Amino acid sequence: MIPLVDIRQLTRSFGGAAVLDGIDLTTAPGEFVALLGRSGSGKTTLLRILAGLDTAPAEKLQLTTRRSVVFQEPRLLPWKSVIDNVALGLRHPDARTLATQALDEVGLSHRLDAWPLTLSGGEAQRSALARALVREPELLLLDEPFASLDALTRLRMHELVLALWRKHRPAVLLVTHDVWEAVALADRILVLDQGHFIREINVDIDRPRRRDDRRTGRIEAALLEDLGVLPTQD
Amino acid sequence: MSRAIEGPARAGRLAQFASRLASPVALLVIWQIASMTGLLSPRILAGPGDIVATASRLIASGELINGLIVSFLRVLAGFSIALVAGIVLALISGLSRFGEAVIDPPVQMLKAMPFLGLLPLFILWFGIGEMPKIGLVAFGAIFPIYLTLYGGIRGIDRKLIEAGQTMDLGTTSIIRHIIIPGALPSLLVGVRYGLSVAWLSLVVGEQINASSGIGYTISYARDFMQTDVIVVCLLVYAILGLLTDGLVRMIEAYALRWRPEVFG
Ligand SMILES: Nc1ncnc2c1ncn2[C@@H]1O[C@H](COP(=O)(O)OP(=O)(O)OP(=O)(O)O)[C@@H](O)[C@H]1O
Ligand SMILES: [Mg+2]
Numbered sequence: 001m002i003p004l005v006d007i008r009q010l011t012r013s014f015g016g017a018a019v020l021d022g023i024d025l026t027t028a029p030g031e032f033v034a035l036l037g038r039s040g041s042g043k044t045t046l047l048r049i050l051a052g053l054d055t056a057p058a059e060k061l062q063l064t065t066r067r068s069v070v071f072q073e074p075r076l077l078p079w080k081s082v083i084d085n086v087a088l089g090l091r092h093p094d095a096r097t098l099a100t101q102a103l104d105e106v107g108l109s110h111r112l113d114a115w116p117l118t119l120s121g122g123e124a125q126r127s128a129l130a131r132a133l134v135r136e137p138e139l140l141l142l143d144e145p146f147a148s149l150d151a152l153t154r155l156r157m158h159e160l161v162l163a164l165w166r167k168h169r170p171a172v173l174l175v176t177h178d179v180w181e182a183v184a185l186a187d188r189i190l191v192l193d194q195g196h197f198i199r200e201i202n203v204d205i206d207r208p209r210r211r212d213d214r215r216t217g218r219i220e221a222a223l224l225e226d227l228g229v230l231p232t233q234d
Numbered sequence: 235m236s237r238a239i240e241g242p243a244r245a246g247r248l249a250q251f252a253s254r255l256a257s258p259v260a261l262l263v264i265w266q267i268a269s270m271t272g273l274l275s276p277r278i279l280a281g282p283g284d285i286v287a288t289a290s291r292l293i294a295s296g297e298l299i300n301g302l303i304v305s306f307l308r309v310l311a312g313f314s315i316a317l318v319a320g321i322v323l324a325l326i327s328g329l330s331r332f333g334e335a336v337i338d339p340p341v342q343m344l345k346a347m348p349f350l351g352l353l354p355l356f357i358l359w360f361g362i363g364e365m366p367k368i369g370l371v372a373f374g375a376i377f378p379i380y381l382t383l384y385g386g387i388r389g390i391d392r393k394l395i396e397a398g399q400t401m402d403l404g405t406t407s408i409i410r411h412i413i414i415p416g417a418l419p420s421l422l423v424g425v426r427y428g429l430s431v432a433w434l435s436l437v438v439g440e441q442i443n444a445s446s447g448i449g450y451t452i453s454y455a456r457d458f459m460q461t462d463v464i465v466v467c468l469l470v471y472a473i474l475g476l477l478t479d480g481l482v483r484m485i486e487a488y489a490l491r492w493r494p495e496v497f498g
Binding site: 052068069071080088118 | 393394396397398399400401402403407411412415416418491492493494
């Protein structure tokens with residue numbers, strides 16, 4: 001099986017300081033990877049390289065070009081209706097039908113013709129998700145896509161992402177601050193610190209995962225320690 | 235709930251409108267009285283009644299309409315030149331660093347010139363026909379159009395362009411779907427401002443060596459001290475300016491309909 005991402009010894013520096021310092025990363029098709037790390041640890045930097053928005057020296061840097069991105073902000077074009085945003089750039093004779101289906105999947109079939117600036121935060125992020133998925137990516141890059149949403153909406157988005165992932169089976173790389181988000185969603189969790197992955201955890205727990213499960217609790221505690229946040233005892 | 239607020243609010247706005255109207259009406263009345271009593275000589279300024287009569291006479295004779303059409307066509311020609319040239323120049327310097335280095339410095343330098351003072355040169359270069367008038371209109375209007383579009387392009391959110399790149403949009407698609415619509419709001423501000431400059435340039439350009447148009451009517455009336463004709467012509471300029479501005483506002487309302495409405 002050819003990996004979608006095959007990176008060896010990737011280094012990215014800004015003004016002499018290496019933010020990524022010899023990173024190795026491989027991602028198999030259909031795999032759900034979560035990337036954790038403190039603020040400023042270089043998560044977005046890595047994701048931008050994976051997205052082809054930035055480049056950096058590496059021994060090996062092999063990336064699929066069938067990839068799409070959802071950023072922390074929706075980044076919809078405000079002057080195009082939701083459906084036109086999703087259909088933009090699709091090279092397909094039935095682009096609008098595909099866009100309609102994609103918006104239906106994220107539960108926005110009633111907002112097809114809405115202007116993006118009139119959407120709620122959750123609706124806008126769901127549109128961005130539809131815009132990413134309609135391209136049928138092999139690799140879906142998510143940079144803290146739910147960070148600005150309220151807790152309840154965020155939980156709904158987790159379910160939605162899992163459902164869409166099961167249906168379309170892209171490999172996912174989810175950048176997040178939220179330890180529970182990583183534990184709830186990912187097959188594999190990586191922690192980035194000081195330019196290196198300081199931990200890699202395979203999460204072999206059936207979904208849906210419960211927060212009161214002892215196994216998820218242990219993983220959460222270990223991750224919080226890596227991030228320099230002591231787990232609260234109760 | 236909104237209805238309960240709307241009633242008094244509308245009445246309040248009406249009262250406000252009436253109170254704003256009161257002093258202009260009073261001024262008109264004083265002006266008319268001063269003219270009728272001979273306090274204000276028609277050589278200085280004709281009275282409102284005379285002006286209305288003159289307006290209907292000029293309209294009936296067709297003189298005003300003809301002049302208006304000639305003047306309007308001059309603005310149309312000059313402004314179209316400014317619009318096309320301003321947009322092309324702004325696109326070049328907005329979209330490429332090289333274009334910026336070549337185009338922006340001279341434009342910024344020319345902008346500092348008091349362009350109405352160029353009229354004598356324009357007359358020397360272009361004679362006294364249509365060319366110097368159209369040229370002056372174009373020259374005046376090009377700067378606001380260029381500057382606002384250029385600024386709009388430079389101010390586009392880089393994040394949107396990046397999003398376009400991740401959607402595999404090519405350069406032309408990014409320009410067409412992201413940069414141009416993103417710069418449109420500022421361009422439209424420039425168009426409105428450019429139009430007002432265009433009318434101003436025309437008023438100045440037409441006063442000199444015109445053989446037709448509203449400006450010609452004005453200079454003719456000046457020679458015979460017909461202040462009523464002059465005032466009518468000035469009013470026509472004002473109305474034309476307001477009409478073209480209203481047209482751009484309508485275009486604006488349509489083109490920027492994606493902006494959420496802000497009530498109140
Ligand atoms: N274009 C750039 N120029 C200079 N420094 C940069 C640039 N991009 C990122 N950096 C620096 O690299 C470091 C990592 O930034 P990055 O955005 O990848 O962090 P992050 O892990 O995504 O943080 P957060 O969780 O806050 O989003 C930061 O110190 C940042 O200041
Ligand atoms: Mg980041």
